[in-house]
Amino acid sequence: MSPGGRRLSPAVLDPVAAGLVALVVYALHGFEASLGRDPATFVYGGQRFVDGVPPYQGIFNSVGPLGDMAAGVGIRLGRHVGLDDVTGARLLYLLLSAACVAALSVLARHALSSRAAGLLAPAVFLTFAGFSELATAGPREKTVMVLCLEVALLLLLRRRWFGAGVLTALAALTWQPAILPLAAAAAAAILVSADRRLRAAAAYVGGGLVPTAVMVAYFAAEGASKPAWWGFVRVNVGYTTQPTILDSWQLLADDYRWSLALVLLGCALSIALAVRALVHSRRRGGFTDVERAIVVLGTGAIVSGLWSCYAINGAGDLFVVLPFAAVGVAAALVELGSRLSPIAARRLWVATAVVAVASSCVAAVVTRDTGLPAERRNVTRMLAAVPPGSTLQSFYAPEVPVLAHRRNPDPWQLSNEAITTFLDDHLPGGLAGYADQVSRSQPALIVVGRNATIDWLRPVLDREYARVGRGAHWTWYASRSLGHRVLHHLHEVNRATADH
16 A cells, blocks of 8 residues: 555556566575676676766777766675675666566556556566576667657657657667667557647657757767777778678577567567557548557567567667567457456466466576686685786776786777777777787786687787686686796686686
8 A cells, every 4th residue: 555545456466466576586596697708898897887988988889878887886785785796786787677678568568458458467577588688698789779669659659758858868878779669669659649740740850869969968078089980980980890680690599599489579570569559540530549569569578579580689679679579469458358258268377377487486496507707716816826916907807807806908808790890990000000909918817708709819829828718608828928837826726716
């Protein structure tokens, strides 16, 4: 009951319950999952943000800046209560993940004018394995994007054009492709609404300009406009090529397992229901409120689905489709229930929700990963095995400076093909000059991540460094100047602590 003694309405209780259930389900994964390269990128960026270094200057990346900033907030809050940085960032992203589920409940209920939809869509969403596992194994910037996307869609359905524009910009400032389905959904919402279209479009665009202008002003004030422009725009225009869904299919299947079929089914249902709503509205000469909402969401589903077919690297890139897929499945279940007796419909809906939540709990426990302590041990002991004051430099392995609480000498940690080519074109002297700089600084340890593009650094490694072992996702190189005894000791330490 509320403080005034009145019962809270289901419109409030249902999303709160959905969020609390999501907290439990996601927390069952635990917080000691192996720290992958992508999550470590945002933890490291968050650490630097807490230190006052803006995104792109802390670690150069090609996505939006809000992922680093959100991780930084989690790290700062975690430090206040004695948590390590990885756990602090993961706890905040757990809360954001649960908020995504709660917001989806509100969105589905409003779009379909159905309380059942507001309970079914979150239950379906919980089964999406790729999102569930990253809820506590992240952080990943696309979690923030999903929350912004859902709230933006809700505001579009409520014809709050300015607010929807603000949330669209925030979603794009987290992950740039999010603007595509949201702009398409906004166009559909404006076209099928009774509002004045030019005024609605102007309000939407004006809302989007506000956070964009604030972010531009922030980077200008920090003297970081150039790396921000490089990371947010330039690397992605003319340098980046993405694999298609066919190229990434096995990776998606491994990450989502059986729930990938549910994602595809839900997206297809969302699109099919939108097409049917358009047909019915044309015959009738107008839209119902539910049909308007279905058309808006179906438009977003089409664009997000097409983008994901065109360019997708892994589980996180599919996040933009997930809210549309969950609402599509919920809409189909609500319609199926409308053809049954009220008792049979409730039984169907309850059974679906129970099975979805129960299977999600089982999957969370079965797939729990506890690789983080071993990674900490390897990093800590390898650094303890070199003389005090020895320096460390990371390439494509931000996990190591994160776990070592070390600051990389420069922001150019990531070393995929696009960023490598870009840096060769834009750094003074190109990558050859950068390799000379690394050689002159002579870090005691260099750590190179798996799949790093480092042909430009190979002559320095071959000439001046010895490979002393492999960690979970990285390879250790030690300067030959440390001497044979230290190099041998590093070999032994790595052999004793690395989780191969």
